[in-house]
Amino acid sequence: MKKDKLKARNDREKNTFYAMMSIYCSSHHGRGKGLCSECKSLLSYIYIKIDLCVFKNKKPKCIKCALNCFNREMRSKMEEVIKFSQYRLIFKHPLLAASYFLEIAMQPVRKINF
Numbered sequence: 001m002k003k004d005k006l007k008a009r010n011d012r013e014k015n016t017f018y019a020m021m022s023i024y025c026s027s028h029h030g031r032g033k034g035l036c037s038e039c040k041s042l043l044s045y046i047y048i049k050i051d052l053c054v055f056k057n058k059k060p061k062c063i064k065c066a067l068n069c070f071n072r073e074m075r076s077k078m079e080e081v082i083k084f085s086q087y088r089l090i091f092k093h094p095l096l097a098a099s100y101f102l103e104i105a106m107q108p109v110r111k112i113n114f
């Protein structure tokens with residue numbers, strides 16, 4: 001995969017997470033605009049993990065990854081956000097949701113295999 005293609009894919013994954021966090025934060029933390037500080041720090045943690053992923057251009061979606069580089073607390077928070085937001089994403093951001101569900105459906109769960 002070319003570098004800019006990789007960047008585009010990672011950016012799309014980041015945008016998806018951002019959209020999900022916004023949906024989650026506005027209904028759980030009562031923010032009209034922007035994320036609260038807790039959600040902001042979770043999101044920047046996720047961005048760093050995406051950028052530093054050891055699988056590089058073979059990177060699976062974080063939620064499909066067998067390596068689980070997220071620490072347990074961040075992982076369970078993220079799972080909560082995804083559980084709450086992924087279907088709401090369809091109504092708020094249909095295009096983002098379409099590529100999200102398509103990519104997840106097409107990706108096998110990655111086995112750890114260096």
Ligand SMILES: [Zn+2]
Binds near residue numbers: 025028029
């Ligand atoms: Zn929040």
